[in-house]
Amino acid sequence: MTELAIRGLSKRFGDVAAVDGFELEIGDHELISLLGPSGCGKTTTLRCIAGFEEPTAGHILFDDRDVVGLPPENRNIGMVFQNYALFPHMTVRQNLAFGLEMRSVPKSEMAERIARVLETVQLGDLGERYPRQLSGGQQQRIALARAMVVEPSILLLDEPLANLDAKLREEMRFFVRSLQKRIGITTVYVTHDQAEAMVISDRIVVMFDGHIHQVGAPDEIYSRPVSREVANFIGLTNFVEGRVQGADAAAGECRLETAVGTLRCAYPETLDVGREVALIVRPEAISLSAAAPAESGTNAIPGRVGERYFLGNITGYRISCADDLLLQVQDDPWASFDVGDEVWCTFDAAHAWIIPD
Amino acid sequence: MTTAPDPSPIPNESAAARGRLQRKAGHVLYLAVVVLVYVYLLTPLVIVVLASVNAGEFLTFPPQGFSLRWYVAFFESEAFMGSLFFSLRVAFFATIISTALGVTVALYVVRFAGRWRERLRLFILLPLLLPEILTAIALLFFYYNAEALLRTLGIEVASGVFRNSVLGLLIGHVLITLPFVFLGISASLYNFDHSLEEAARSLGASRLTTFRRVTLPIIKPGIIAGALLAFIISFDLFNISLLLKGIGVATLPIQLFDYVRWEYDPTAAAVATVSIVITVIAILVTEKLVGLRSLRF
Amino acid sequence: MTDPARVQSTGTARTASARPSRRRWNPTHFLVFPTVGLLVAFLVFPYLNMVVMSFRNPSTSQVFAPGFTVGNYLDAILDTDLYYLEILWDTMVLGAATTAICLALGFPVAYHLARTSSRFKSVLYAFVLSPLLVGVVVRCYGWIIILGNNDGLINTTLMDLGLIDSPMTLMYNTFGVSVGLVHIFLPFMILPLLGAIQSIDPALEEAAQSLGASRLRTMLRVVFPLSLPGVQAGTVLVFVLTISSYVIPILLGGFSVMIMPTLVVQQLMDAMLWPFGAALAFILSIAGALVVYVYFRLTSRAIRGIA
Ligand SMILES: Nc1ncnc2c1ncn2[C@@H]1O[C@H](COP(=O)(O)OP(=O)(O)OP(=O)(O)O)[C@@H](O)[C@H]1O
Ligand SMILES: [Mg+2]
Numbered sequence: 015m016t017e018l019a020i021r022g023l024s025k026r027f028g029d030v031a032a033v034d035g036f037e038l039e040i041g042d043h044e045l046i047s048l049l050g051p052s053g054c055g056k057t058t059t060l061r062c063i064a065g066f067e068e069p070t071a072g073h074i075l076f077d078d079r080d081v082v083g084l085p086p087e088n089r090n091i092g093m094v095f096q097n098y099a100l101f102p103h104m105t106v107r108q109n110l111a112f113g114l115e116m117r118s119v120p121k122s123e124m125a126e127r128i129a130r131v132l133e134t135v136q137l138g139d140l141g142e143r144y145p146r147q148l149s150g151g152q153q154q155r156i157a158l159a160r161a162m163v164v165e166p167s168i169l170l171l172d173e174p175l176a177n178l179d180a181k182l183r184e185e186m187r188f189f190v191r192s193l194q195k196r197i198g199i200t201t202v203y204v205t206h207d208q209a210e211a212m213v214i215s216d217r218i219v220v221m222f223d224g225h226i227h228q229v230g231a232p233d234e235i236y237s238r239p240v241s242r243e244v245a246n247f248i249g250l251t252n253f254v255e256g257r258v259q260g261a262d263a264a265a266g267e268c269r270l271e272t273a274v275g276t277l278r279c280a281y282p283e284t285l286d287v288g289r290e291v292a293l294i295v296r297p298e299a300i301s302l303s304a305a306a307p308a309e310s311g312t313n314a315i316p317g318r319v320g321e322r323y324f325l326g327n328i329t330g331y332r333i334s335c336a337d338d339l340l341l342q343v344q345d346d347p348w349a350s351f352d353v354g355d356e357v358w359c360t361f362d363a364a365h366a367w368i369i370p371d
Numbered sequence: 372m373t374t375a376p377d378p379s380p381i382p383n384e385s386a387a388a389r390g391r392l393q394r395k396a397g398h399v400l401y402l403a404v405v406v407l408v409y410v411y412l413l414t415p416l417v418i419v420v421l422a423s424v425n426a427g428e429f430l431t432f433p434p435q436g437f438s439l440r441w442y443v444a445f446f447e448s449e450a451f452m453g454s455l456f457f458s459l460r461v462a463f464f465a466t467i468i469s470t471a472l473g474v475t476v477a478l479y480v481v482r483f484a485g486r487w488r489e490r491l492r493l494f495i496l497l498p499l500l501l502p503e504i505l506t507a508i509a510l511l512f513f514y515y516n517a518e519a520l521l522r523t524l525g526i527e528v529a530s531g532v533f534r535n536s537v538l539g540l541l542i543g544h545v546l547i548t549l550p551f552v553f554l555g556i557s558a559s560l561y562n563f564d565h566s567l568e569e570a571a572r573s574l575g576a577s578r579l580t581t582f583r584r585v586t587l588p589i590i591k592p593g594i595i596a597g598a599l600l601a602f603i604i605s606f607d608l609f610n611i612s613l614l615l616k617g618i619g620v621a622t623l624p625i626q627l628f629d630y631v632r633w634e635y636d637p638t639a640a641a642v643a644t645v646s647i648v649i650t651v652i653a654i655l656v657t658e659k660l661v662g663l664r665s666l667r668f
Numbered sequence: 669m670t671d672p673a674r675v676q677s678t679g680t681a682r683t684a685s686a687r688p689s690r691r692r693w694n695p696t697h698f699l700v701f702p703t704v705g706l707l708v709a710f711l712v713f714p715y716l717n718m719v720v721m722s723f724r725n726p727s728t729s730q731v732f733a734p735g736f737t738v739g740n741y742l743d744a745i746l747d748t749d750l751y752y753l754e755i756l757w758d759t760m761v762l763g764a765a766t767t768a769i770c771l772a773l774g775f776p777v778a779y780h781l782a783r784t785s786s787r788f789k790s791v792l793y794a795f796v797l798s799p800l801l802v803g804v805v806v807r808c809y810g811w812i813i814i815l816g817n818n819d820g821l822i823n824t825t826l827m828d829l830g831l832i833d834s835p836m837t838l839m840y841n842t843f844g845v846s847v848g849l850v851h852i853f854l855p856f857m858i859l860p861l862l863g864a865i866q867s868i869d870p871a872l873e874e875a876a877q878s879l880g881a882s883r884l885r886t887m888l889r890v891v892f893p894l895s896l897p898g899v900q901a902g903t904v905l906v907f908v909l910t911i912s913s914y915v916i917p918i919l920l921g922g923f924s925v926m927i928m929p930t931l932v933v934q935q936l937m938d939a940m941l942w943p944f945g946a947a948l949a950f951i952l953s954i955a956g957a958l959v960v961y962v963y964f965r966l967t968s969r970a971i972r973g974i975a
Contacts, residue, residue: 064569064573066572085572085577085578086569087573087575087577093569095566096566097564097566099564099569099570100570101570101585101589102567103588112571112574112576116574116575116576116580117575160574161573161574164575170573394882397884398883401776401780402780404776404777405776408773408774408854409795411773411851412796413795414810414814415807415809415813415851416798416799416802416807416810418810418813418814419813422813429819429824430813430821472703472706475703476699478699479696479697479699480700482696483694483696483699491704494707495707497707497711501711501715502953504912504913504914504929505949505953506711506714508718508932508936508945508949509715509717512714512717512718512942512946513713513714516721542706542710543710546707546711549706603801606803607801607802607803607804607806609803609914609915610914613914613933614933614936623803624803624805627805627806628915628919631805631809631812632918632919635816639809640809643803643806643809646802646803646806647806650801650802650803654794658794
């Protein structure tokens with residue numbers, strides 16, 4: 015199998031730096047997602063790997079061999095396009111055979127491999143159809159099959175599920191994920207849907223404005239974001255601005271002085287006293303209570319319920335606290351407070367995180 | 372001045388009925404205009420066909436009976452038959468040349484021209500934007516002067532190498548038909564989904580293979596439509612042919628023109644009908660192959 | 669799974685790859701040369717040559733004499749009888765009238781074709797295209813049969829029915845020419861209008877009607893203004909085609925309807941006055957371009973709000 019390494023990749027379009035200083039190592043069998051808002055350079059990165067764009071600077075290594083300058087057809091990649099790009103003038107079978115023909119695979123083996131891949135994507139009997147005679151989900155799976163059947167060294171997918179409806183999209187996430195694990199192919203997956211990235215990836219690369227902000231496993235990205243952008247982009251987040259009162263790397267804890275009192279937070283590094291930082295805490299980490307908590311170890315912020323909404327599995331609140339701080343809270347659906355109630359928002363130091371600005 | 376009181380928002384019964392009647396009358400009038408315009412558009416063509424199979428010298432109403440004598444006259448006329456085949460030949464070669472040029476240049480303009488794209492497009496469409504009669508005149512002068520110029524440069528050219536020759540006429544036909552081919556092909560190239568080519572390359576196809584196996588089959592309707600349109604246009608081209616015709620060779624439209632200016636017998640109708648039939652065949656072929664809507668003007 | 673041969677060719681393939689690039693000379697540029705060469709040699713040069721020709725000295729024995737003059741233009745413009753300027757004026761009037769009639773007739777048809785859901789839509793479309801695809805001589809010949817002054821279909825039929833005593837003059841006058849011109853150029857009006865109307869969201873018309881506008885008012889206040897780009901394209905096209913048309917006026921008008929193209933061809937082919945003919949052609953072109961320019965200036969403001 016193939017390891018992919020990207021070293022100092024930059025791509026400029028005139029004045030726009032679409033990708034800037036991109037560094038990444040992708041291991042064998044790994045599925046990496048490129049995640050970020052529209053225009054952050056995900057597609058450009060993918061197209062550089064595929065060979066459709068020539069990098070302005072940097073190297074792309076397939077198993078230690080630099081492929082920059084190599085035309086796409088010689089890179090042995092498999093690519094799935096957002097609009098699938100199935101050849102409209104060829105049947106499904108002809109579409110699947112195309113890449114094999116380019117590799118001069120003998121006819122008998124070709125038929126066998128096509129049959130096998132059709133089986134894999136569970137569309138065994140659709141070989142003679144034309145793409146326009148397939149549903150969106152079927153087209154998507156054929157596109158995936160076409161990329162896989164050539165046994166590429168690397169599989170590249172650019173928002174492959176974006177054109178599917180919500181239900182199907184969720185199903186396909188698991189399908190893609192299990193297929194990739196079964197075949198064990200090194201995969202780069204572009205998406206701007208964070209839930210999709212969380213479900214599907216071994217690691218996520220979060221990009222903004224052509225730069226990588228963070229690389230990590232989904233839970234790491236979620237609970238320990240390195241920048242405000244990452245924290246904001248992934249899930250709902252509360253920010254509480256404050257100043258470091260004392261940080262002790264040994265204890266793994268940091269105390270902050272904020273407008274709503276002293277807050278404590280698990281943080282493994284030492285920070286200078288007096289430094290301005292933001293504490294983040296996810297809405298589901300906060301619980302509401304009518305009385306102040308007894309233990310002194312938990313953080314507690316008093317406030318008043320401003321809004322309440324019911325989502326079925328949770329109830330959401332917007333709590334107005336001192337200094338115009340608005341906390342988003344998601345609590346059990348049955349713990350019900352009414353708008354106007356005075357409440358305490360409590361959360362554990364272990365569930366908070368600090369972003370040094 | 373006083374303002375009139377607000378009219379009631381709900382019109383009374385009779386006014387409503389009157390309104391309905393007015394609407395209906397208006398709609399009937401509109402449809403009548405539409406139908407009449409279609410009748411107007413088609414009448415001359417129908418009349419020509421009727422006249423060609425009418426037994427009498429003049430088309431009268433009611434017609435004087437069915438006869439193919441005018442077709443016999445046409446097929447026996449050396450001048451008409453000669454110019455029919457001459458026209459078909461010119462149209463054929465003009466189509467081949469302008470399609471070949473059109474494909475290459477459309478490919479270039481759409482894919483590679485960069486910031487020159489719009490200017491190039493306009494330049495290639497020039498023959499369409501300039502009045503055909505002016506282009507014909509310009510070519511007439513030019514052929515005359517070019518020969519003299521080539522001779523003073525010491526290049527031996529046969530007298531009338533452009534003028535009075537099929538070559539000069541053919542160049543004129545290519546100039547006029549080229550923009551039509553170009554429009555058809557570049558439209559299908561603009562609509563072409565680039566990711567299809569990228570998909571082919573990602574599957575291991577070279578640039579050339581990609582063009583042959585993916586691009587060409589998909590833009591083929593545009594090419595066919597453009598080529599057939601070029602054929603029809605060339606076959607019916609008048610002004611260029613009139614001014615650039617050589618001595619003794621005339622395309623069918625020119626022959627027909629000379630004939631109907633001085634003669635009134637319906638042989639011309641037979642000729643005209645044959646040329647309509649040739650066009651209709653070309654249209655049917657287009658419709659069959661690629662659908663009429665691929666024709667672009 | 670990686671085919672080593674494929675990837676190892678990196679080093680050599682790198683220089684050989686023919687990716688478009690600003691800096692490097694690109695072989696794809698060869699695609700453009702044949703066409704541009706043809707157009708330069710047989711369109712640009714001929715037009716430049718025609719400009720030169722219009723300043724040549726006239727000659728009685730040859731098509732032109734050595735030396736240059738502006739006399740050809742002066743002769744045409746300063747002619748004391750205003751003969752040439754009158755023809756120019758007639759040409760412009762004929763162009764404007766043809767354009768106006770085409771617009772009036774073409775708009776309902778384009779609207780109908782754009783909005784119909786009839787099964788015969790593509791047949792109707794073919795009808796609209798049909799005059800375009802049949803040679804201009806053939807179409808004129810059809811009108812000659814119909815309009816003929818003595819034995820035309822209309823005259824013979826009406827006389828047989830006893831409705832008229834002597835034949836009407838339907839041809840070799842402005843009427844006959846206009847009938848032919850409108851017929852032949854109508855598709856050039858309908859097609860741009862069709863495009864423009866098709867791009868108008870039908871919901872806008874429903875909105876207008878829901879606000880109480882009648883169909884006619886909807887048409888005048890909503891559809892027509894929104895289709896102005898198509899109107900502009902169609903009118904300019906028909907105008908330019910009309911003022912430069914030769915066959916139709918000559919076949920349906922003879923020499924009794926004298927307009928500029930007829931005059932120009934007459935000067936060139938019959939009188940062999942090439943320099944003067946060229947000058948007349950340019951006077952027509954300049955006048956036409958001026959009219960189109962003024963028209964564009966006047967209409968563009970109305971259109972700017974839409975586009
Ligand atoms: N061919 C190009 N020419 C000029 N600019 C480009 C080109 N392709 C991309 N860009 C620019 O590069 C930046 C990154 O684009 P890219 O397509 O990689 O974004 P993306 O992350 O894939 O966004 P999306 O989620 O919307 O697909 C954008 O600012 C875009 O405008
Ligand atoms: Mg993208």
